[in-house]
Amino acid sequence: MPVARPEQQQPRVIAHVDMDCFYVQVEQRRNPALRGQPTAVVQYNDWKGGGLIAVSYEARGFGVKRSMRGDEAKRVCPGINLVQVPVARDKADLNLYRSAGSEVVAILASKGKCERASIDEVYLDLTDAAKEMLLQAPPDSPEEIFMEAAKSNILGLPSDASEKEKNVRAWLCRSDADYQDKLLACGAIIVAQLRVRVLEETQFTCSAGIAHNKMLAKLVSGMHKPAQQTVVPSSSVQDFLASLPVKKMKQLGGKLGSSLQDDLGVETIGDLLSFTKEKLQEQYGVNTGTWLWKIARGISGEEVEDRLLPKSHGCGKTFPGPKALKNSTSVKGWLDQLCDELSERIQSDLNQNKRIAQTLTLHARASKENERDLAKKFPSKSCPLRYGTGKIQEDAMKLFESGLQDFLESQNTGWIITSLSVTASKIFDIPSGTSSILRYIKGHSPAASPAIPDSSSVPEDPSLGDVP
């Protein structure tokens, strides 16, 4: 459940940057013939043409949607180009998009605190940079506002007018603005510059929201897409939230949002204002109740974390329908493939970023062969992570066997596996100092805690770059 963070006092300048149909853009850069064409990226294509995971704006114009099947997309948009996600080890391989995302992050991290929120989204805290601009080079004439910034959308400014760009230029350098708005205007200019740099250096367009907190920045980053940005002045917040459907708010797209609608009759964020903090806390607990009360007022103290890299690495695959795995041999084969990819990814993380993962977790979905036991879930299992492909494969298989025992509860029924995944987590930076490395090895050596009780494994030499 969402939790309210203590709110900041000083005004901050926060941006949320969101790449436009990112996987499509990555494929369009690889094959420029796809530019400006209705295009989608699909995962696999043997069953109903594959599943769409990204759709270009041209294709969206035909009604093509994410999660449609390739066949369906072809029906509504016969001219659509369907590009397949690369396949490696018989599974979808997203590394191409991960590295493209890293290119973008490297640029966006140059002007302030930057948080990688997903493969194609970041949050920026531009407070310091905005203050700096206000002191050193405040925008003061409409003519000097460069084009990308002048194309901003400012919430609360009349957007229909033919005068729009003029109004925006005027707003961005308004001398009678309060301090908050001036900071926001500087933030908008900085973000426009960053977006131009991203385009120049990667060929990717993105959209952005600029506001005083993460919640508001995220809410509007997608409001004007593609390749545009939207600013949320404080004065526009209440009206904006008043009519915002609850389901549009981050964290309210699921069961909590449904409960607000069904149990409290709340349809918009504005409707939340009629409930006291105590009433919301009584209904949803102190944490969630307080959070709801605050977001209704546009308050969100969540900070931008200084983090450019993911906190975990996972590899998984589903085995739907007749593809379900029915014996340990096929599970072993797939687990080996997943672990091979995972091993490669954590080894790269170690080599490139000097980070080490400490926990290996196995997840699976299973059913008992023809039984009615739908509720029973396959338990997830974890153990200390030992580097080396063979060791990861070995440990993952042991985790699977352990989970399977719990799942079957010593019954002798058949089983099928419909999904498998392995995840490496609890990733830490390796201390750089020589003596700290020694300290690090002493305290964290896997030898101190065997991966699996009674493991009879033989030491092996990882083929691809071990710890130096």
Place this chain on the structure above:
DNA sequence: CATTATGACGCT
């Protein structure tokens, strides 16, 4: 048994 593959995070 067909919205995949991946991630973050809160609760217990």
Place this chain on the structure above:
DNA sequence: AGCGTCAT
């Protein structure tokens, strides 16, 4: 540690 929710 393991489970559930949410997002895209």
